[in-house]
Amino acid sequence: MKPEISHFTSDDVVFTDGSTAQDVNTILLGTGYDLRVPFLEESGEVIVNPGSNETGRHRLTTNLRYLFPLHRHIFSLSASYPTNALAFIGLQIMVYNCPSDTAQSIYTASIIANGSLLAPRTELLRELADDEEDLRRRGYDPYYIGHRMVDNSAFDYQDDLIETLRSKGGLPERNTSFVEAWRRDCVEYLGNLKRGWKRLEALGQAQEWLEGVESEEEWFDLMKRVSTWQRDWETEHDQLVVFSDDTLIY
Structure with missing residues (x-):
């Protein structure tokens, strides 16, 4: 994975970390996309604030890279409704989507069916803040990387969702991990x-x-x-x- 392009020479593409790429035939400017939820923005449930880098407790916010506050990238922690009322599947990037979406769907369906599997909102917000601080300690800005699964964490994330349900009785106990070896x-x-x-x-x-x-x-x-x-x-x-x-x- 390369950082952003710094400049071009007659022979090389030079990246912001000083590394280069030679013999490049084509450059596609992949500018990405904005993380928007228009049908929730119209009702005022999601606030669009491109410069936001701090989690609030009252409304979902998107800074166009990160939708927050969400419990484990799934459940909205907005104070407007119960913590198991609004879920998002598939926000992550740098994952194998099918197994990741499956793990999230199992987690979501179980918690919608039994909201008591979730801790109180204040505890979930504290857990989110701890996760964001852990990313900062590892050199990442959580409000910039958004829902990117960094450091090959996607498999651990999927296993953790399922193991959390098993430990709380939301799924039967098993001796196998969700993610196959x-x-x-x-x-x-x-x-x-x-x-x-x-x-x-x-x-x-x-x-x-x-x-x-x-x-x-x-x-x-x-x-x-x-x-x-x-x-x-x-x-x-x-x-x-x-x-x-x-x-x-x-």
């Missing part, structure tokens, strides 16, 4: 996996590797085997496979 593991070798699969296709061997692969466990095993196969090949040949349709996005 293979989801955590595959993050470490996605590059090898992608390059390996493309090489298998180029060699005409992909179908052979797919034979008999049906269950989730078998797919996970296949992913590991492809990654290991590619890693070993690149180590032996001391080179990284690059395909013509690969695009590096900063």
